[in-house]
Amino acid sequence: MFPYPRDCNPRCPMRCSAAMSTHYTQMVWATTNRVGCAVQTCYNMVVWGALWRQTTYLVCNYSPNGNWIGEPPYRVGIPCSACPPSYGGSCSKNQCFPAITSNYMYWFK
Structure with a gap:
């Protein structure tokens, strides 16, 4: 049901505008x-006006949010060439990565 990466072309952001595509694009959003x-x-x-006797409900929250209509989830180009200054220029596996100065992972507060 969810699109594969090949179904979402960053050069054509409206291709990923279907309701089921939004979870994929949010997961790959460059700044999330x-x-x-x-x-x-x-x-x-x-669910949608019908009674479902038993279902599994999945909810996810993303931060910082992205998924802006008409915007591609990431840019095509040299990996890590446009990382935010707050990341300290760190790059891991061709993706921007915030510099970690200690073993404490602040986002798991």
């Missing part, structure tokens, strides 16, 4: 670096 998800099994849940 935190994701938190939760899963819950629900019984007798109304």
